[in-house]
Each structure stands twice: as structure tokens, then as C-alpha cells.
Amino acid sequence: MGADVLAVRCRNVVKIYGTGGQKVTALGGIDLDIATGELMMLVGPSGCGKTTLISVIAGILDQDEGSCEVFGKDLAAMSDQEKLKFRASHIGFVFQAFNLLPSLTVAENVSVPLLINGVRRAEAERRAEHILEQVGLGDRTTFLPSQLSGGQQQRVAIARALIHDPGLIVCDEPTSALDHETGQTVMQLLKRTVLQKNRALVIVTHDARIFDFADRTAEMDDGRILRIEKSSVTN
């Protein structure tokens, strides 16, 4: 672990979908701590509850029981408006399908989190161009996402997740749509840019090729964490 400060503290988090006979327990009492400066991977088979857990951690899904604190704030206790503001300023997202807005240029896509936080467009795009330089896409700022390769699009998504300097980044299968080499490059970029500022990084993945980048790996099944292991590899 890079530091002692907790970015995420989950206690007995329960999430149930459906009612009556249709009930499905997606999370069956999760306890999990993630420190700042740490890269935590959530692994496990499909339907084990990984995505539900990061949705709860990211504040876009409410748990039914238990508590989940992010940087000491209990998300369940916040109003919807407070949760929106908290998400906008403290959390960055990287998605499997990139989820870039297809009609916006690369720089405009990256500037979206700043616009949500009320930064003026010109300033947001200036800062977007700066961070795109850092991820090696300084010459692609005016391109549309459709003009980029999968790896480049994921780098744009990473730049978008970082631009507003959030303390927690959640990533959903960030390398599953990429080939091995590009996936390694993206993970190196993620680890370098995210952790250099002592942020916390949570990655949901099936991709065994990137397990070695994790500081710790939480293995999940049936809505529970079976074990948490520290990585033996130093990246």
C-alpha cells in the first residue's frame, strides 16, 4: 500500500436485485478497504458482483444494507444532489467500451468532467490538451473518437478520468477490448498517472494478463469476497 489513508471503506455491503421469488443477492455482505495510492483489482466470474460493487463504491448505485465510505463520506447518507457533486469532483471513470461521446473531439471529450464541475469551456479544453500530451495524444486533440484505435480511445478515456484530479478512479474491464500489447501499455499508463498523485484505483477485470499490475486482488464469487491477496510482482 502506498499510504495509510483510506479511500474506500465498505462494511457489510448488501445489494439485492428484484423482490420475492425473483430476489438475487448481488452483494452478500462485502467488507473492503482500499487505501490511497493503492491499485485494487476485483476479479471473479461473470455475475459474481464485481460491477455492482464498483457501482456502489462510485456512488451510482445505493446498497440495501451496510455502509460504504469514500474519503470518509458515507455515500448512502448523501442526498442525490450531494452524491452528484461528490461523484463529479472525487471520482473518475474508465469504461470497458470507452463510452466517449462520438460527436465530440478528443479534447472536448476529455474536458467534459471539467465542464460538469463548472469550468469554462476554453479553460477546460486548454487543460484537456495538456493532459492529452501526458497520455501521448497531444497530436490527436481535434480527432473524433471514431478516428482513433481502441488503445488510443482508452487513453482518451483515462485522460478524461484524470482531468479533474479525482482521488478515486474506478475502471470496468479497461483492457478487455484491447490486444495484449495495448492492454499492457494502457495499464502502465493507468498505474503511472493514477498512482503518482496518491490516488486510489479500483479495477474490475477478467483479464488475467493484467493481474500483476495490482497491489492487491480481491477475488469474488456469489456476491462475496472469497480472498484478498497481495501481489507478488513489483511493477
Add this chain to the structure above:
Amino acid sequence: MYHIALKMLTGDRGKYLGIIMGLTFASLIMTQQPAIFIGLMTRTYSFITDVSLPDIWVMDSKVQFVDDIKPLQDTELYRVRGVSGVEWATPMYKGLLRVRLANGTFQSCFVVGLDDATLIGGPPVMLEGSIEDLRRSDGVIVDIDGARDKLARPSREPDGKSVPIKVGDSLEVNDHRAIVVGIAKVSRTFQAQPIIYTTYSRAKSYAPRERKLLSFILVKAKPGQDLSVLTRRIRESTGLAAYTRKEFMDLTYDYFMKNTGIPINFGISVLLGFMVGAAIAGQTFYNFTLDNLRQFGVLKAMGTSNRVLLQMILLQAVLVGAVGYGLGVGSTALFGYFMSDTILAFKFTWQLLVFSGVGISLICVFAAIISILKVIRLEPAVVFKN
């Protein structure tokens, strides 16, 4: 964020043009058919509109509309002239008479007989000759549309164009010789029969022998005279019907509205047009929002509030609505422009602009509301699903 909303809207040119085309079509059919309807209804009273000088029209009390002629005795003219508040009163004959054309066929024409002394009630615009030429022997003035079309002489060449009648040509009106002394521009009428102007006395000689031949009495009120008071006074003292121009136009309009199938036929057409237009435009805009639902989900996950998303959708709706409306009414106006001076009835009024504007706004607001509900209900966790 508004910038993003606009780029989302216009980024996919195909979809954007699809929405615009849908709304353009909607506002086109919302305005084009009603414009034809208004044009047609305007023609029902266009004869009254063309006679602008008199304030009041006096006629038999059973007259229901302008072409429903129930003749009066000539002596009624003097009774009306004797009513207090009347500045002057002149006779007018209006009747449907047979005109024999050069090729031997017959054409029904409206013959309008004007007061011999004053020629009041004549055509609004003279294209050739002058109204005073009616004083020449057997003189008649023919409307330009009739001259070019129904009264035109057949070509001597097989399949050749017919030749419009012109000043100097002769006609045979109910077996009486008539010489064309002028060509006039008049508003097209609902009946679409050619109109022939002549003097009152000559019109009476053309008309079949009847005891009563006076169709209307045109009245000018004295300066400062209240028209409603004067019409009431004429009614009371003569037992005839007396209407101001506006009242007579309304009487005619109401007759056609109540007693013909025009309103119901056009009403169905306009209603269907509105519904089809609304369905096309609403569906297209709703589909656009559905297509972008994931993008809205991403924005929502990243912290965009519902309020901002709603504003973005409303901005998109307002923009496509305004552009679609503008192009739609523009197309209607162009249609009207190219169809002007043809037999097609078309009148594009400001009320129609307001009506279609409200219609398009309703469609956009409705589609936006449906889309907005979808976005409000959207679970941001959707972004983690592939």
C-alpha cells in the same frame, strides 16, 4: 454543457437531418393544407372583398350568401335611399347567364351590372381599358382569368393553345351582342366562373325577363354614421337585410362552413396531417434521445444533474423545432409563391403561422418530455453494462 448538447445533436449529420426533415414535413403539412382551406374559404366572399367602396350591402332578407341571389324590385332602391344616414345607394345586378363562345359552345358566366351613372362596384384592378368604357355601346369588361381560360377562343391548329379573348372581341350574352372593352383583374371566386361587368341597365337587358332583377343595393353611410345603427335602421324601415361588408363576408363564410363538406373534409386532412407530422417528428426526436441514452448515462455517472440533462434535451428540442418549423413554413410559403396566380386557392395567414408554431412546439415539448422521463429514470450504472 449546452455546447455538448448541440454537438450531440448535430454530430451525426444523418440523424440530425432526419429529425429536421421530420419536423419540416410536420410543419409543412400543418400549414399547407390549412392554407389551401383558408384560401378556398376566402374565395367564397372574394366578390364582396373586391367591392370596397360601399359600407353596407342591402338584399332580400332570405339571402344566405353572396351567390344566393333573391332579386328585389327596383323600387327598393329608392326606399333605401330615403333612409336617414344613407349618403348614397346604387343598384347592382349579379346573375349567372349563358355566354355563347366563338366555337358555338356555351359557358356560364357571372354577369355583374353596375349603376349606369356611377359604375360603383366595378372590378378592383383594370388591366386593359377603363371602367368608363362600359358606357360604350354593348361594352363589357371581362376578368383576365376567364378571358384566358373559359372564354378563350379555341386554336385553329389542332391541339394548339387557345387564344385569350381581348379588347374588341365580341361575345354573345344570352343572345345579346357584347363587345369586350376592358380586361380586369378580380379575385378568384369559389364558383370559378368568369365574371363579366357591364352596366345595370344592360345587364337587365341580358337577363331573362323577370319582374325583379335588382340583386343588391350598395350603400355608403354618411360621414360619422354608426354602421350598426344604420344597418338596423335600414332593416327596420325596409324589411330588407342589411349587412356591413364584414357581416356579409361572415354570413357567406358561415354558410359555407355549415352547409358544405369543405370544413369536415379539410378538417380531417388537417387533423391527419397534424397527427402524422406529430408522430413522425416526435418519434424521430424520441429515437434520437434513445440512441443517445448511453451518452446521457455517461454524463449522469460523471456527475451531471438531471436538471442540466433536461436543459440539454430542451435545448436540442428547441433547436430542431425552430429549424424544422422555419423550413416547414418556408416550404409552405414557397409552395404558395409558386402556386400564386393559379386556380389553386392558397392563403397563408399569420394565424396559421401561430397555429403551426404552437403545433410544432407541442410536438417538440411532448417528445422532449417523453425523452426527459427516460433520462430521469435512467440508472447511471447502465454505463457499466455492455
